[in-house]
Amino acid sequence: MLFKIDSHQSQKARRVGRIRKQNETLILRAAEEEFAEKGFAGASINAIAHRAGLPKANIHYYFKNKMGLYIAVLSNIIDLWDEPLSSISGDDDPAEVLTIYIRQKIAFSQEYPLASRIFASEIISGAHNMKDYFSEDYHRWFSGRVAVFQQWIDQGKLDAKVAPAHLLFMIWSTTQHYADFSIQIAAALNKPSPDVEDFAIAEETLIHIILKGCGVLA
Amino acid sequence: MLFKIDSHQSQKARRVGRIRKQNETLILRAAEEEFAEKGFAGASINAIAHRAGLPKANIHYYFKNKMGLYIAVLSNIIDLWDEPLSSISGDDDPAEVLTIYIRQKIAFSQEYPLASRIFASEIISGAHNMKDYFSEDYHRWFSGRVAVFQQWIDQGKLDAKVAPAHLLFMIWSTTQHYADFSIQIAAALNKPSPDVEDFAIAEETLIHIILKGCGVLA
DNA sequence: GTCTATAGAGTGATAGAC
DNA sequence: GTCTATCACTCTATAGAC
Structure with missing residues (x-):
């Protein structure tokens, strides 16, 4: 805080x-x-x-x-941002963990788009008021998640070609995009704003591509 | 005189x-x-x-x-944003087109991060100065790209579970993320800013996951 | 605890000397 | 074409009446 x-x-x-x-x-x-x-x-x-x-x-x-x-x-x-991903371990099933995480992040974009946009604006403009948040602790937390992903790779549960850190960035970017860029998405789809169905399709497509792309899905 | x-x-x-x-x-x-x-x-x-x-x-x-x-x-x-994706057709190879497009977008994030951030900020805050850009024409252009993706799906070149529009959003979000959120990425990786190697790894991971996830890669 | 009135700092914009 | 000096305005913040 x-x-x-x-x-x-x-x-x-x-x-x-x-x-x-x-x-x-x-x-x-x-x-x-x-x-x-x-x-x-x-x-x-x-x-x-x-x-x-x-x-x-x-x-x-x-x-x-x-x-x-x-x-x-x-x-x-x-506080809202705080971490549905904090308690994972190498013993978990990556397919399940990733699916839940993507669903949670999409739900967050749908429910708190303003929060996501303020967060994004703050980072884009230099994150001068979040120096405390992006501290050593942040790097440690991030490294912990990456280490679990790496265990999955070592166990053959995840493709070795996947760089763990960038898989995380990928999930963040794709899910937050639906809050931050909803105006562009709406313009592309030619509607006033993305509706519940769009969010559902987004979720399914993201889960399919990311899970299959990581090699945890047939 | x-x-x-x-x-x-x-x-x-x-x-x-x-x-x-x-x-x-x-x-x-x-x-x-x-x-x-x-x-x-x-x-x-x-x-x-x-x-x-x-x-x-x-x-x-x-x-x-x-x-x-x-x-x-x-x-x-x-003007910079304008469209490396404008000339694709259903006859093209999706693996090749997507690979080139992702590489171009990552290169753009690396080369023009400020441009990407201004673009992002403008959209996040309502895109009030881009009403002309997000016009009917924009929707038409977008629909054209989606139609080509749909042809690929109909030809069995792309997984049917992939929603074309959201595949495009996915490529935009993942690649632009490296410009817009580079401060968060730097904090996660514990370096002053993402370096050339990080961009290279990002590129390879994105191409692997997206291509394989779409079913255009073994 | 609430709100009006205003001080004080900073901004975009312009006139006019050079 | 360039730049100094200044205007008119808006904003944050606060003092003090209720």
Whole structure:
């Protein structure tokens, strides 16, 4: 967690804590939309306040400043991001693990497209506010996943021509694409936005190509 | 006398035209870096001018306003984007076509990462300045590519389980990922940025998984 | 706790000297 | 063609009334 919202509450504060919680949620949701659409610099506190239905000074009351609000939004997203892939081991069946992981990532793109877009924008523009996230720990976590994939290869469960790290990148990129580039996808398919059926077809095609391509499927 | 004046002016104009061309290139290159890193709203004319080594009023001299400059940068990028996939037909060999296309897209990510990032940011934030690009024509072009893929499937050259449109999305997302998310990739691999070898391994892994996954490889 | 009013910093854009 | 000086505007952030 990058930014901890001050949770210290006196007895008096607890009585009104419900309103605080409610307003914070309103603001965070509005901020998510605004940051996703305009980026950090393009988003204005005014517009966020208007979207949230609150006067703009309230945002400064609940969050110290614009950057604090942005970090809070980003922290929420990174918590969501946290890892359905963390507990795999070399004994697992790669076909099953990869299938579940791809389904989860596609579901995430469908459910939280704004979160995915803010995450993507932050990385594209240099990830200056995620230095903590992309730390030594991140590399260690990533290496752990790669090591399991390598075990699968050593056991002949996965094609040796597959570079484990890049298989992971492939799953990330293909699944997140449906959130981040949904406008381009919609234009290609000539509809206002990708619908549930498109997501289902995407999922099946991705699972087929990736599993078969890795040699875990006939 | 008129002749003499004309001659003099055209010589002068020609000389100045060279400077204009030169300065425009300087500004466009600086703007590309700035827009890629900060987004449209975050980029400032001041910072672009500083990067280009010119006073900021010159930018307003060469380009009408900030949006004009942004559109100019975006147009350059869209020209670059234009289509190594436009001339394929059902008679071609899918293995060959897909291999070449993936190599080209990876090379593009390696050579023009900034262009890729600006393109991605523009789409993520709503593509409001690319309405013309994502037009009926775009859908028509896309449908044409899909139709060729479908012919390959009908001829048994490609697995029937592959949804053509989503195979295209897959190639776009996986290859562009190496430009757009290179910071995350670098963090995962624990190096300052992906190097030539990483791009080569990425290319081989993508080609292997996608070709084999589509059933065009043993 | 809420909101109005405003200060203070920074931006895009332009006029006019050179 | 180039560049300095400046305008008009918008934005974040805060002080202080309620």
